[in-house]
Amino acid sequence: MTEMRRVTAICNGTVVDHIPAGKALQVMQMLRVDIGRSNPISLVMNVPSGKVGRKDVLKIEDRELTQEELDRLALIAPKASVAIIRNYSVAEKRQIELGTELVNIARCSFWNCITQNFREPLPHKLRVVSAEPLDLRCSYCGRSQSIDDLAESIL
Amino acid sequence: MSDLITMDNLSNDEILEILDAAERLLPVAMGDVYAPLLQGKVLGNLFFENSTRTRMSFESAMKRLGGEVVNLSSVGSSVAKGETLYDTMQMVDGYSDIAVIRHPRQGAAQYSANAIDIPVLNAGDGAGNHPTQTMLDLFTIRQAHSTLEGLNVVLVGDLRYGRTTHSLSHALVRFGAKLTLVSPDSLRMPAEIVSDLQSHGAEVVESEDLAGSISEADVIYMTRIQKERFPDEDEYAKVAGIYKMTADDLVGAKGGMIVMHPLPRVDEVDPSVDSTKHARYFQQAFNGVPTRMALLCRSLGVEVPKEVGE
Numbered sequence: 001m002t003e004m005r006r007v008t009a010i011c012n013g014t015v016v017d018h019i020p021a022g023k024a025l026q027v028m029q030m031l032r033v034d035i036g037r038s039n040p041i042s043l044v045m046n047v048p049s050g051k052v053g054r055k056d057v058l059k060i061e062d063r064e065l066t067q068e069e070l071d072r073l074a075l076i077a078p079k080a081s082v083a084i085i086r087n088y089s090v091a092e093k094r095q096i097e098l099g100t101e102l103v104n105i106a107r108c109s110f111w112n113c114i115t116q117n118f119r120e121p122l123p124h125k126l127r128v129v130s131a132e133p134l135d136l137r138c139s140y141c142g143r144s145q146s147i148d149d150l151a152e153s154i155l
Numbered sequence: 156m157s158d159l160i161t162m163d164n165l166s167n168d169e170i171l172e173i174l175d176a177a178e179r180l181l182p183v184a185m186g187d188v189y190a191p192l193l194q195g196k197v198l199g200n201l202f203f204e205n206s207t208r209t210r211m212s213f214e215s216a217m218k219r220l221g222g223e224v225v226n227l228s229s230v231g232s233s234v235a236k237g238e239t240l241y242d243t244m245q246m247v248d249g250y251s252d253i254a255v256i257r258h259p260r261q262g263a264a265q266y267s268a269n270a271i272d273i274p275v276l277n278a279g280d281g282a283g284n285h286p287t288q289t290m291l292d293l294f295t296i297r298q299a300h301s302t303l304e305g306l307n308v309v310l311v312g313d314l315r316y317g318r319t320t321h322s323l324s325h326a327l328v329r330f331g332a333k334l335t336l337v338s339p340d341s342l343r344m345p346a347e348i349v350s351d352l353q354s355h356g357a358e359v360v361e362s363e364d365l366a367g368s369i370s371e372a373d374v375i376y377m378t379r380i381q382k383e384r385f386p387d388e389d390e391y392a393k394v395a396g397i398y399k400m401t402a403d404d405l406v407g408a409k410g411g412m413i414v415m416h417p418l419p420r421v422d423e424v425d426p427s428v429d430s431t432k433h434a435r436y437f438q439q440a441f442n443g444v445p446t447r448m449a450l451l452c453r454s455l456g457v458e459v460p461k462e463v464g465e
């Protein structure tokens with residue numbers, strides 16, 4: 001059975017493919033499509049895939065995610081591939097870009113970091129020290145971040 | 156603007172240039188020569204937690220160079236009323252030309268530097284960085300040995316929590332030092348720091364034995380074991396007073412070996428050491444002044460002349 005048949009093809013919207021297996025719910029959370037949205041969302045989890053072993057796929061109808069929104073996924077699904085669908089066909093392909101700094105994507109998880117004061121107004125910044133393996137450090141306190149902890153402190 | 160947040164902000168050449176400038180400023184720091192290099196400049200001294208030695212040496216450095224100092228006292232101020240660091244820094248930006256910040260939270264110095272345009276010097280942020288301390292330590296070591304290259308440095312005491320020894324180790328390794336880390340097992344330097352030092356090519360030896368490390372040392376850097384670091388009294392009691400250096404212990408030391416300590420000390424360096432030729436900790440504390448003078452000049456873009464005071 002091909003993956004296209006697992007879930008109905010969408011007419012307009014965004015397909016996020018090659019999400020690491022089990023991470024699709026987190027991806028929804030990071031894209032903020034899980035709350036207060038009326039768009040239909042289909043989720044396929046644990047699909048066999050030559051590229052990443054097993055993967056999740058997320059289809060969001062009637063919403064084209066911007067590059068900025070997609071770059072938020074660099075934390076948990078850096079290798080995801082994204083297609084913008086218009087009228088049942090792929091209109092655009094997008095890649096997640098990690099960049100050199102993640103701004104206002106997640107809060108530093110170190111308990112004594114200056115950014116733990118919720119009233120401090122400057123943006124939260126994580127510096128990308130290495131992409132593979134992913135090594136992120138708070139741009140203020142310099143602490144290395146556990147990716148699991150960061151997923152808990154998505155902004 | 157030229158901030159100093161961590162030692163990583165400085166290249167080896169820059170470190171040596173600053174130490175050279177500090178050396179030229181020694182007679183000014185001692186009050187023998189008046190050189191108003193920073194006349195008309197105002198330093199904002201922001202100590203969100205107490206550190207008398209650091210605050211006073213910055214104040215002395217600025218005033219000896221003809222500059223002025225405004226102090227923030229956090230007790231009873233807008234800070235105590237819950238003002239954000241961002242807002243406090245906006246005020247300082249308006250009142251001064253350079254800011255020195257000491258803060259209990261890690262990252263506060265970088266955060267401040269991002270918040271304002273004037274240069275920011277980190278005078279200690281939580282368990283993070285304290286680069287001006289490292290610079291004065293390097294100054295003291297070079298003053299005694301005329302070089303930073305290839306020295307055998309023994310670090311003693313609380314190597315687990317002490318940011319002073321972490322930062323100094325990183326800096327020394329950049330100059331090819333051999334490090335001997337002496338601590339009780341519970342206060343060993345974190346493994347990731349040790350492996351980081353080794354990955355920079357450092358020879359690192361770990362030991363619990365101070366006496367056996369003395370004869371080969373060029374520098375012995377003693378630190379205090381702080382009671383407040385321990386979750387309970389029993390754990391502290393096990394290691395409290397474990398290293399007590401006396402003058403007699405130093406009989407077999409090299410002639411040029413120096414004993415350093417960031418102060419205040421408790422009982423790890425006996426007063427009998429004070430009168431030996433090895434004691435260097437009071438000089439070290441004084442060296443905060445010329446070193447911070449050089450750092451203030453650098454951040455304010457003021458060149459220290461080859462012949463100061465002429």
Ligand SMILES: [Zn+2]
Nearest residue numbers: 108113138141
């Ligand atoms: Zn942080």
